[in-house]
Amino acid sequence: xxxLQQPAAPANERSYWGNVWQAVKSxxxxxxxxxxxxxxxxxxxxxxxxxxxxDDRYRGIHYLEQDxxxxxxxxxxxxxxxxxxxxxxxxxxxxxxxxxxVDYQKCxxxxxxxxxxxxxxxxxxxxxxxxxxxxxxxxxxxxxxQGLTEAQKVRVxxxxxxxxxxxxxxxxxxxxKEDKEGEEK
Amino acid sequence: xxxxxxxxxLREGERLVELDVRTQDVEINMGPxxxxxxxxxxxxxxxxxxxxxxAQSHLGYLHRCAEKIGESVDWLQYLPYTxxxxxxxxxxxxxxxxxxxxxxxxxxxxxxxxxxxxxLAELNRICSHLVAVGxxxxxxxxxxxxxxxxxxxxxxxxxxxxxxxxxxxxxxIRPGGLMNDAPAGWTDxxxxxxxxxxxxxxxxxxxxxxxxxxxxxxxxxxxxxxxQAIAWGCTGPMLRGSGVDWDLRRDQPYxxxxxxxxxxxxxxxxxxxxxxxxxxNYVRMYEMLESNRxxxxxxEQMPEGEIQHPEVGLVLRPAPGEAYVGIExxxxxxxxxxxxxxxxxxxxxxVRGPSFSNLALAEHLLPxxxxxxxxxxxxxxxxxxxxxxx
Amino acid sequence: xxxxxxxxxxxxxxxIHREAARAAADALRSAGCPVELHEPNLPTYAPxxxxxRLAKKHKEENPExxxxxxxxxxLTDRLRLLEVARFLRDELGYDMLIDATAVxxxxxxxxxxxxxxxxxxxxxxxxxxxxMVPKADCRIDSLVPVWPAAxxxxxxxxxxxxIVYTGHPDPRPLLLPEDWVGHPLRKDYQxxxxxxxxxxx
Numbered sequence: 001x002x003x004l005q006q007p008a009a010p011a012n013e014r015s016y017w018g019n020v021w022q023a024v025k026s027x028x029x030x031x032x033x034x035x036x037x038x039x040x041x042x043x044x045x046x047x048x049x050x051x052x053x054x055d056d057r058y059r060g061i062h063y064l065e066q067d068x069x070x071x072x073x074x075x076x077x078x079x080x081x082x083x084x085x086x087x088x089x090x091x092x093x094x095x096x097x098x099x100x101x102v103d104y105q106k107c108x109x110x111x112x113x114x115x116x117x118x119x120x121x122x123x124x125x126x127x128x129x130x131x132x133x134x135x136x137x138x139x140x141x142x143x144x145x146q147g148l149t150e151a152q153k154v155r156v157x158x159x160x161x162x163x164x165x166x167x168x169x170x171x172x173x174x175x176x177k178e179d180k181e182g183e184e185k
Numbered sequence: 186x187x188x189x190x191x192x193x194x195l196r197e198g199e200r201l202v203e204l205d206v207r208t209q210d211v212e213i214n215m216g217p218x219x220x221x222x223x224x225x226x227x228x229x230x231x232x233x234x235x236x237x238x239x240a241q242s243h244l245g246y247l248h249r250c251a252e253k254i255g256e257s258v259d260w261l262q263y264l265p266y267t268x269x270x271x272x273x274x275x276x277x278x279x280x281x282x283x284x285x286x287x288x289x290x291x292x293x294x295x296x297x298x299x300x301x302x303x304x305l306a307e308l309n310r311i312c313s314h315l316v317a318v319g320x321x322x323x324x325x326x327x328x329x330x331x332x333x334x335x336x337x338x339x340x341x342x343x344x345x346x347x348x349x350x351x352x353x354x355x356x357x358i359r360p361g362g363l364m365n366d367a368p369a370g371w372t373d374x375x376x377x378x379x380x381x382x383x384x385x386x387x388x389x390x391x392x393x394x395x396x397x398x399x400x401x402x403x404x405x406x407x408x409x410x411x412x413q414a415i416a417w418g419c420t421g422p423m424l425r426g427s428g429v430d431w432d433l434r435r436d437q438p439y440x441x442x443x444x445x446x447x448x449x450x451x452x453x454x455x456x457x458x459x460x461x462x463x464x465x466n467y468v469r470m471y472e473m474l475e476s477n478r479x480x481x482x483x484x485e486q487m488p489e490g491e492i493q494h495p496e497v498g499l500v501l502r503p504a505p506g507e508a509y510v511g512i513e514x515x516x517x518x519x520x521x522x523x524x525x526x527x528x529x530x531x532x533x534x535x536v537r538g539p540s541f542s543n544l545a546l547a548e549h550l551l552p553x554x555x556x557x558x559x560x561x562x563x564x565x566x567x568x569x570x571x572x573x574x575x
Numbered sequence: 576x577x578x579x580x581x582x583x584x585x586x587x588x589x590x591i592h593r594e595a596a597r598a599a600a601d602a603l604r605s606a607g608c609p610v611e612l613h614e615p616n617l618p619t620y621a622p623x624x625x626x627x628r629l630a631k632k633h634k635e636e637n638p639e640x641x642x643x644x645x646x647x648x649x650l651t652d653r654l655r656l657l658e659v660a661r662f663l664r665d666e667l668g669y670d671m672l673i674d675a676t677a678v679x680x681x682x683x684x685x686x687x688x689x690x691x692x693x694x695x696x697x698x699x700x701x702x703x704x705x706x707m708v709p710k711a712d713c714r715i716d717s718l719v720p721v722w723p724a725a726x727x728x729x730x731x732x733x734x735x736x737x738i739v740y741t742g743h744p745d746p747r748p749l750l751l752p753e754d755w756v757g758h759p760l761r762k763d764y765q766x767x768x769x770x771x772x773x774x775x776x
Contacts, residue, residue, distance in 0.1 A: 535676045
């Protein structure tokens with residue numbers, strides 16, 4: 001059997017005054033504990049004004065580092081309940097985000113979407129309170145902006161200009177070559 | 186059935202309650218919403234006055250098609266679903282499933298991962314037994330010990346939250362190792378808990394288990410004989426409470442249990458007959474101490490190193506074949522029988538839940554008992570309906 | 576503490592169960608029972624081809640995998656199941672039925688497997704017993720007279736696979752509603768469109 005020694009047999013019956021003494025003593029001990037807590041700081045917090053801190057690894061509502069995301073859909077494929085949906089349009093290297101939604105009616109906070117991410121851009125956050133008056137409010141949008149940002153627009157324009165320039169240069173080169181060939185003939 | 190009727194000589198301390206007047210039988214629905222059934226279980230009781238004359242369990246209120254889901258999601262994607270059969274011991278469920286998949290794959294995880302797995306499984310066993318004993322007190326009328334039990338469970342949940350981020354459904358022990366390594370300071374937190382727990386354990390024992398009222402309600406109630414427990418396929422504290430010395434951790438050791446020193450607690454009729462409700466709780470109580478010892482040894486022996494098998498990625502394709510692995514869950518043997526055809530989705534995923542088999546016997550214990558003992562007997566089986574229905 | 580139990584692998588002992596299967600097969604054969612012993616290779620540690628990188632390559636190189644797993648006993652004549660079960664319990668000490676289930680491996684197969692996991696507490700060994708149940712005549716003897724533990728497991732398998740367990744004392748559905756149509760774990764199961772007016776799509 002267990003290594004711990006067996007508990008002691010029940011105590012013998014006490015006398016009448018023994019019982020009285022026992023009652024007084026146990027009441028005093030019990031009230032002593034109660035009074036000690038009366039002057040101690042409360043353990044409870046005034047939720048939702050105050051919140052207890054959650055741990056670093058806490059699995060709450062996701063957050064997305066949108067500038068890192070490359071729209072590879074690895075997280076959506078890894079999700080057992082298919083709660084992640086996303087849409088974006090590619091302009092060369094830049095992404096024009098339409099939406100990146102997580103349906104928290106389905107999500108079971110298993111963190112399986114976090115591991116396959118090649119860019120390490122989706123994380124489980126620390127927020128846990130999900131309260132809504134309508135079911136559609138549980139579908140959260142994780143993107144912070146939609147469409148192209150100003151910087152992206154500049155980059156896209158630059159890339160397009162570069163591409164156009166390259167194309168023009170190629171065309172010019174081809175034309176020059178044709179001219180040369182024509183001259184030779 | 187013939188072998189389950191209660192026709193046997195009375196044991197010492199048992200009273201035969203007999204009524205001179207037979208009244209009309211009354212059918213009582215215990216559940217599906219009843220605090221003592223620990224979930225949505227419905228037991229249809231038939232009572233003649235205060236004496237039960239029949240009982241029938243109706244399952245399926247929490248049936249979530251786990252086995253069918255297993256045939257439609259990836260091997261790894263099924264992991265969060267394992268949390269949900271026995272939600273009080275989710276770490277053990279993860280472990281059982283991961284071991285079965287690893288058997289299909291033919292891999293053994295690194296040693297550090299094995300030690301962390303054992304620590305988590307044993308802490309989860311303490312966590313689960315705390316709820317089992319605490320709510321059992323609640324079932325039969327002792328309100329306070331429940332809060333004492335949940336106080337220590339809170340510390341354990343903090344430990345789990347620190348390592349995996351979740352407090353109930355962990356999805357942490359994955360095929361191939363662990364999701365993450367233990368963070369800094371985690372082992373110290375576990376060590377502090379093990380030191381604290383032995384002191385606190387004494388409180389539950391004095392307050393609840395060795396309480397005269399508790400003993401009166403549980404001793405000699407719902408006695409399961411050794412033969413009955415074996416024939417009905419009971420496992421875990423149900424089997425050990427009936428005096429059968431069987432523990433998969435010792436008798437079919439997996440992970441690193443063969444290097445750890447612990448005792449298998451067997452019911453011995455400390456306050457009544459062997460195999461009564463008291464013995465099942467007695468086994469759970471002492472198992473918590475043994476788990477505590479195991480955790481302490483693991484912390485000492487745990488090596489540094491990898492926590493993940495290097496070959497195992499996120500999409501698994503086990504070779505065609507089959508594997509059965511059963512491990513010792515807090516409630517008994519949790520087995521997974523997996524059949525693979527070489528693809529990334531299981532061909533058949535069978536879950537053998539301990540509560541399922543244990544509950545099958547419970548309805549045969551009830552006829553002949555007092556109506557008030559129904560809660561005591563069903564509570565002592567310690568079912569989690571998530572597992573009986575899956 | 577008794578340290579006599581063997582641990583071959585991280586998922587539990589293996590060799591002891593293989594030997595037990597061999598011994599059980601010999602004993603059953605000498606008693607005239609129609610059993611075959613199947614001893615597929617166990618997976619080895621970290622075999623090439625199981626990892627994410629090598630899986631695809633390995634599959635292309637070896638399109639035909641061999642079946643792997645524990646040894647099991649295959650009962651060739653399913654009508655003698657009760658007799659074999661009694662022999663296993665009384666003569667060989669398999670006193671506990673851990674699990675009774677069925678497998679529909681492929682919709683094109685003409686049979687289901689009935690799989691029983693047995694445990695001998697005295698000798699600490701496990702045994703897997705399998706038998707084939709033709710889908711055309713889907714009935715098999717109930718093992719409740721031998722191991723009462725089979726009761727609920729068989730009820731579950733009956734509703735999920737449509738196997739009729741003859742001689743079962745209580746053949747009601749267990750987990751599904753009584754009016755559920757079809758057997759959900761069959762591979763040819765069609766999902767219902769609606770159930771009592773509730774759309775299932």
